[in-house]
Amino acid sequence: MPSQDENRNTDERPYDDENPEQILDAVDIEPQEPTADQQIEQLQADLEAAKDAQLRTAAQLQNFRRRTQEEQQQRMLYACEGLLSDLVFVIDHFEMACEASDINEHTQAVSKGYEMILQQLIDVAMRHGLQPIDAAPGMFFDPEYHEALERVVTTDPCEGTVTRIIRKGYKLHDRVLRPVQVAVAVAPEQPEA
Secondary structure, three states, rough: OOOOHHHHHHHHHOOOOOOHHHHHHHOOOOOOOOOOOHHHHHHHHHHHHHHHHOOOOOOHHHHHHHHHHHHHHHHHHHHOOHHHHHHHHHHHEEEEHHHHOOOOHHHHHHHHHHHHHHHHHHHHHHHHEEEOOOOOOOOOOOOOOOOEEEEEEEOOOOOOOOEEEEEOOOOEOOOOEEEEEEEEEEEOOOOOO
C-alpha cells in the first residue's frame, strides 16, 4: 500500500515524465514550425556546406591525381636505377682491365677490344640516364658528390681539396648512384705549445 507521501507526490504532478506531449499540454506551449525565412536560411546554409564539401572533394581528387602522376613519372625516370647501380661495377672492372692490359704489348689487341666494349657499355648506360660525376684533383670536397676514403696530410693544396680520384662516381639524372671516392687534403697538425 502506498504511503501518504507517495500519494501526495503523484497527485502534485498532473503529467507523466515519459510523455512530453503531456508536458507541453500542461504548459500550453505548442511547438513552433520554422518560418519560411528560417527554412530558406537553413536551406541556403545547407547548400553552402554542400558546395564547400564538393569543392574540397574535387580539390583532393585533383591533388591525388597530380601526386599519382608525379610518382609514376619518378618511377619511370628511375626504373633502371638498380640495373645501372650494378653496371657501374662492371664499368669499373672493364676500366681496370683496360689499364692492366696496356702494360703488356702482347695484350694490346685484347685491350683494344676491352676499350670498345667499355665504350659501348658506357654509351648504353648514358642513354638510360647514367652520368659520370665531375671530379678532378684540386676541386673542393663536396660531401653530396664525394666520399672521402683517404686523408692526405700536405701543405701544398688547400685543406679540403681533392688530391686524388680513387674511383669514379655516377648519378642517374639528379640522384647519386655512387659518390666519387677520393683522397682529401688535410693540413698537418700543429704541435701544441
